[in-house]
Amino acid sequence: MLPTQDQIKAWTTGRQFHPYYEKSVEYENDMRVHALGTYPKELIEERRPNESVKIHAFRKKIFISPTLGTYGKVSTSLSKIRKSSDYNIVFPTDKNPSTIAEDETLETYCIQKIPTYKSVDNWFWSICFNFMLMDANGIVVVMPTTFAVAPNEYIKPYPVNFSSTQIIDYVKDQWYFVKSDEVSYFQSGNRKFQGEIYYYIDGTEIHKLTQINSKGDYKVETYVHNIGMPPVVTLRGVVEKDNNFYSLNRSRLYPMVGWLKEAVREYSDLQAGVLQSMFPSYWYYEGQECKKCKGTGELIKKGSGAPIECEACHGFGNMPVNPYEVLKVKAASIGGVAAPTPPGGILEKDTKVIGIQDARVAQHLYAALSTVNMEHLASTPLNQSGTAKEWDRSEANNFVYAVAEDAVRIMDETIYLINEYRYSFIVSDKEKRKAMLPIINVPVKYDIATDETIANDIMRMKDAKFNQLTIAAAEAEFIARRFISDKELRDLVLTVFEVDGLAGKAEEDIALGVANGWIRRQTAIIHSNIKDFIERAVSENKSFYSLGLEDKKAVMLKYADEQIAMDSSTVKLAPPVK
Numbered sequence: 001m002l003p004t005q006d007q008i009k010a011w012t013t014g015r016q017f018h019p020y021y022e023k024s025v026e027y028e029n030d031m032r033v034h035a036l037g038t039y040p041k042e043l044i045e046e047r048r049p050n051e052s053v054k055i056h057a058f059r060k061k062i063f064i065s066p067t068l069g070t071y072g073k074v075s076t077s078l079s080k081i082r083k084s085s086d087y088n089i090v091f092p093t094d095k096n097p098s099t100i101a102e103d104e105t106l107e108t109y110c111i112q113k114i115p116t117y118k119s120v121d122n123w124f125w126s127i128c129f130n131f132m133l134m135d136a137n138g139i140v141v142v143m144p145t146t147f148a149v150a151p152n153e154y155i156k157p158y159p160v161n162f163s164s165t166q167i168i169d170y171v172k173d174q175w176y177f178v179k180s181d182e183v184s185y186f187q188s189g190n191r192k193f194q195g196e197i198y199y200y201i202d203g204t205e206i207h208k209l210t211q212i213n214s215k216g217d218y219k220v221e222t223y224v225h226n227i228g229m230p231p232v233v234t235l236r237g238v239v240e241k242d243n244n245f246y247s248l249n250r251s252r253l254y255p256m257v258g259w260l261k262e263a264v265r266e267y268s269d270l271q272a273g274v275l276q277s278m279f280p281s282y283w284y285y286e287g288q289e290c291k292k293c294k295g296t297g298e299l300i301k302k303g304s305g306a307p308i309e310c311e312a313c314h315g316f317g318n319m320p321v322n323p324y325e326v327l328k329v330k331a332a333s334i335g336g337v338a339a340p341t342p343p344g345g346i347l348e349k350d351t352k353v354i355g356i357q358d359a360r361v362a363q364h365l366y367a368a369l370s371t372v373n374m375e376h377l378a379s380t381p382l383n384q385s386g387t388a389k390e391w392d393r394s395e396a397n398n399f400v401y402a403v404a405e406d407a408v409r410i411m412d413e414t415i416y417l418i419n420e421y422r423y424s425f426i427v428s429d430k431e432k433r434k435a436m437l438p439i440i441n442v443p444v445k446y447d448i449a450t451d452e453t454i455a456n457d458i459m460r461m462k463d464a465k466f467n468q469l470t471i472a473a474a475e476a477e478f479i480a481r482r483f484i485s486d487k488e489l490r491d492l493v494l495t496v497f498e499v500d501g502l503a504g505k506a507e508e509d510i511a512l513g514v515a516n517g518w519i520r521r522q523t524a525i526i527h528s529n530i531k532d533f534i535e536r537a538v539s540e541n542k543s544f545y546s547l548g549l550e551d552k553k554a555v556m557l558k559y560a561d562e563q564i565a566m567d568s569s570t571v572k573l574a575p576p577v578k
Contacts, residue, residue, distance in 0.1 A: 002222075024137035025165050044264070067264055081443055086444060089121060099426050120415055124414075139178075141178070162178045177201075183195065183197065233410055238250045262364045266361050293310035373399045374399075500527050526560050536559065
């Protein structure tokens, strides 16, 4: 039921918000600075409160976000969850009631017919995923594309994101009052004005409030959904405060914010330092005074009597010196002081501070990555002394798993609401509707390591003399990533690791093993001829790479036995395939 007009007025005029509104907006803005690269006005100006408006304006003009790329690396790496081999959305094929048309099933709608995005999967990973990382207090409202639905028409629900700034008030699991990005237009006299649109959402209805005049009156449209709960999905993240009515959350990336703020502040100072210290500054003996302002640097604005900056000398009072022109020096008057010789020069500057600032910004960015176990994404080498620690892949995987759980929960709840919208009037049995829902696996096989980190892992394993099979498995992972676009080469090299029991072993160790009978002749022959054997196997059977491991090994053993039969006295060793 729609609240009273007085209550609506309190919300729309900014007199009432939920108790966590200011804090949730603060958290959202903290993340937006780094997620979108917006200029952090308060962040920089609080560091330099005594600077003039002109200097602050100049800082803004030359600002380039140093944290946008770092934040982007993390979000891009996390988006690889979608590419995990064990991530999939599986709809049941035998649970659709006969009352639902074949081209209007839940699976068809969620995979092909979601407005704008076609599928729930596309909507989440292209829109909602970054929204989830940036604003943990945001919500997704699932609503129909139109409130006017014909009795014989399937409802077309779609998900809409609302940020913390837009969530004016709510009581958890009961109702929400939100401001839309949509706008209305109304006429007043001969002028057209832009108005606001709000939504009030509860367990049975959605009310759309459209402003119709400058007095703050609203036209109300109502849609009855009767789902029994607000069709709202909370993004959540890490819960900071929670009770029966409200909750305050932080993004899982929020631990980065403190270090990212430091990087932004110091980078702005670094820009100023580069301008002041890296480029030559000229000094010169004061020339003739400006004729327009008579050396005062100011002019009186006509009509107001207020002083304004002289445009001729830019407020200096003296005519500016152009470094591309000859400097003119007036001779000393009788009894006056002569100009110094030379009458100008270049200031010497200490540029060491630039290097210090640059290193500090890099350290802050690295520290930010470390807070979410993503330091392997830093441009600084992992093994650089005093800067980086060894990357803990298991800790990173734990963090990624938490993000993956959030992603799956949001998609699960969104699809649940879509299902209720579309089929609650057709399939009255709630259990039968639940049986139509898909299973979305929370993936655990992540591809977040960079080529450099895997290569470093392999080097450390070899230095620590790990088991050869472990090293071979790590090398196989590296090969699978490195040659992902060259399937033929990738399949060849991975098959080498599968069927060559001596892969990675030193040739002298193999020769000694064969001589002492520790290594079978067939195994050594396979190792020595592995590339030729695999190429022959593929030429004889185009599906060789698709065979099981035992079948592949049987083919290799067959070729080795043929080799022995041809020349049983010679075991010729060759370097392994690289």
